[in-house]
Amino acid sequence: MPATAKPKNAPLKEWLRRASKLSPYLWILPALTVYGIFKLYPLVSGLQMSLLRWDGIEEPRYIGLRNFQRILSDEMTATVLMNNVHYAVGTVVGKIVLSLFLAILLHQALRGRTFYRTSLFMPVVMSFVVVGVLWSWLFNPQFGLINSLLRGLGLDFLVQDWLGDAAVALNSLILVDIWKWYGFHMVIFLAGLQSIPDELYEAARIDGASVWQQFLHVTLPMLHPVMIVNVTISVMGAFNVFDIPFIMTAGGPANATNVMALHIYIRGFKFYRFGFSAALSYVLLVIVTLVAAIQLKLMTSGDNTD
Amino acid sequence: MSNKLSRREFLKAAASAGTVAITAASQVSHLPVLGQGDYQGDFVVMSAGEASQQADFIARLEEEFPGVKVVWRSLTSERYTELFAAAEIAGDQIDIMDLNGQDLRRYAVGGRLKDLSNVDYLDRFRPIGLETYSIGGSLWAIPNGGISGFPFFYNQKALDAVGFEGEPESYRELLDMADDLKAAGYAPFTHSGLNIYLWPVWQFWAYAQTSGNRPVEGTFDVLTGNTKFTDPEHLAGLEILQAYTDDGMFVDGVNSMDVPAAELSLTSGNAAFWYHWGGWVGTYRMGDFPELDLSFVNPLRSVDDEMVKRQLPGGTGWATGIYSRIAPEREELAWAILDFWTTDEMVALRNAVYADAVSTNIGVQPSDDPLSIRYGEISAPNQFVYLDWYWPPEITRAFQEQQQGIVAKTVTASQAAENIQGVLDELYADGYEFEF
Structure with missing residues (x-):
C-alpha cells in the first residue's frame, strides 16, 4: 500500500468529525423548535398583527402605526398603567417584607419547621380560581370572615366594602396577591439564607454586633443577589397581573382594578380589536422591560462584579 | 331455474320497492325535509353549550342520521369568539354554529351564517324568537331552547x-x-x-x-x-x-x-x-x-x-344556524340536521337540560312548575x-x-x-x- 494512500474509512471519519461539531445543535434542536413555535413565532406575528385592524371576522386591514397612536390618546391607558404602578408598589413591598421576615423566622431552629415551611408555601400551589373565589368570600361584606372578625373584635370602623368600594378594591387585590406569592419568595430567601456562612455571624458576634446589626450588615448584604431575583420577579409579575383582577372584580368597580393585561384582554376578546390589543401587548412588553432594566440598574449599581 | 330477471320483472320489483319506501317514509312524521345526501362521517357543531349537557341530544341526532358522528365542540360563551376565529384560521371543519343570542349579530353581519328565511317549518316557533334572530329582514338562526x-x-x-x-x-x-x-x-x-x-x-x-x-x-x-x-x-x-x-x-x-x-x-x-x-x-x-x-x-x-x-x-334560546362556508358535500346534511334539531321533540330535550320555563317552540310545554307557568303567563308576554x-x-x-x-x-x-x-x-x- 502506498504511503500516501488515504485509509479506506477516511470519508466516514470526516463525516463523523463534522457531525460531532453539529451534535450540540442537534441536541438543542427540539427545545429550539418548541421555543420557536410557541414563543418566537407568536412574538413576530403579534408585531405584525399590531399593525392591522382586525376583528376576527372581516379581512385584516393594514393601518400602520395607528393602533399605537390610539394607545397614546386613549385615557384608559393612563388609568390602567397607574393601577399597575399602584399594584406593583403594594405587592413588591408587601411580598418582599413579609417573605423575608418569614424566611428569617423559619431559618431558625424551630420545632416543626418543615411543617411551617410547607404550610406557608401552600397558597403558591393553589389555582388562581380557587384563590379568587376563596378571597371573594372572605371579603364578602355580608357574610365574609374579615368583616365578621372586625365586628367581633369591636373594630367596626375598619369594616369595609372590600371589593365594592373603588377606593379600597385595588388594595384588597394587592393583599390577595401578597398572600398568594409570599411563600414563593420566602423559599428563595430561605435558599439565600442557607448559603450565608455561619462564620460571618460568628465574627460579627465576636465584634459585639447586636441581632439587628447582624441583620443589617451581614444578612441583608449577603442576600443582595437573592433580593434582586425576588424584586425582579415580583415587579414583572405586578405589571403582568391578570388572573386575580379578572376572577375577583373583572376590573371593577368603575375600572378601579383594571390593569394593563386585563385591558388587553377586554380590548381583544370583548371588543374584538385584535390589532389594538396586540399593540397594547407590545407597549406592555416595552414597559416591563424598561422597569426591570431600571430596577436592575439601580439594584446592581454598587456591585463589584469582580 | 334461471336467477336472471327479465327487464319487465325488474321494473315491477323496483316500482314496488319504491312504493313501499315512499309509504314508509310518509308514516314517519319527523323525517327531515331534505335527506342527508351521501355524506357519512364527522359533522362538527361549534357550540357555546357544554357537550356533557347535550349527551341525549347528540345521541338522538346520531340515531336519526346513521353514519354521522356529531363532533360537539364546546367553545363556551366567554371564549366563542377567540376559539371560533382560531378554528376558522386553522381551516377546521365547521358545519353548524350553535350560538348564544348575543353573538348572532356579529356572525350574521360578518357573513358567517346562511340565510334561513325560506325554511318551511317556521310555524313551530314563537314569533319573538324569529324576530330576535332576524337582522336586515333575513333570518340567520333558528331559536331553540328556553325563553327566559x-x-x-x-x-x-x-x-x-x-x-x-x-x-x-x-x-x-x-x-x-x-x-x-x-x-x-x-x-x-x-x-x-x-x-x-x-x-x-x-x-x-x-x-x-x-x-x-x-x-x-x-x-x-x-x-x-x-x-x-x-x-x-x-x-x-x-x-x-x-x-x-x-x-x-x-x-x-x-x-x-x-x-x-x-x-x-x-x-x-x-x-x-x-x-x-x-x-x-x-x-x-x-x-x-x-x-x-x-x-x-x-x-x-x-x-x-x-x-x-x-x-x-330576556333571551330566546340558542341561536342555531348553518356556517356559510360549509363544505358542499355536507350542506344538504346540515339543512336536514337543522330541521330535525329544532323539532318539538329535540327542543324539549334541550328545555329539560336547562329547566326552561317557556320553550321557543309553540308545541312544547317544558315545565308544570307553578312559577314556570306564572313566568309564561305574566313575564314572557312582556319580554323584550x-x-x-x-x-x-x-x-x-x-x-x-x-x-x-x-x-x-x-x-x-x-x-x-x-x-x-x-x-x-x-x-x-x-x-x-x-x-x-
Missing part, C-alpha cells in the same frame, strides 16, 4: 313580615316598606353587583319604562345616531338606578356581591328582592331554603306614568330582547363600568350618560355603523 329573562324575585316571607298585602307593583311601594324591611332584618334589594356583566340588565328594564315601552326601537335610534345616551329617556333609566342607590335600597356592599353571595342573601332571609335570571326557579326547587318563600313580579313600575307596561329583558344583543361590546362595557360607578357613587347618572355617549361618539369616529 330577568324578573324581580322576592321573598314572600319578607313582605309578610312587614304586613304588605298583595303583589308589589311600584317602586313607591318598595320605598314605603323599606324602613320596615330593614327593621325586620331584610335589605330591600340584593344584586350580584360584583359580577360586572349583571349591571346592564338594570338599564334594560328601566329604559323600557322611561322610553314608554320602546326599548328596542329606542336602541336602534341611539345606535344609528338619531338620539343620544344623554337624552332624557336614556338618562332617566340611569337615574332610576341612582334613586335605588341614594334611597338605600341595595344591600350593603352590593358591588362586592357575586352571584352566590347575592343568592345567599335572598335565601337566608337577609334581603327581600333580588334581580336575577328567571331560570333560578330550577335552583330554588332543587334546594332547601326554609327562610325563603319565592315569588316574582315583573320589574316594579319606577316611572310616574301608570300606563307604561312593566317589561323585562336584551339590549346588549344590539349594542356594540364597547357600549356594554361602558354601561357596566358606569353603572358600577353610580352605585359606588363615583359618578352621577348624568356623568355616566355623558361617558357612555363619549364611547359611542368614539365608535362613530372610528367608522362604526349599526346594521339592522
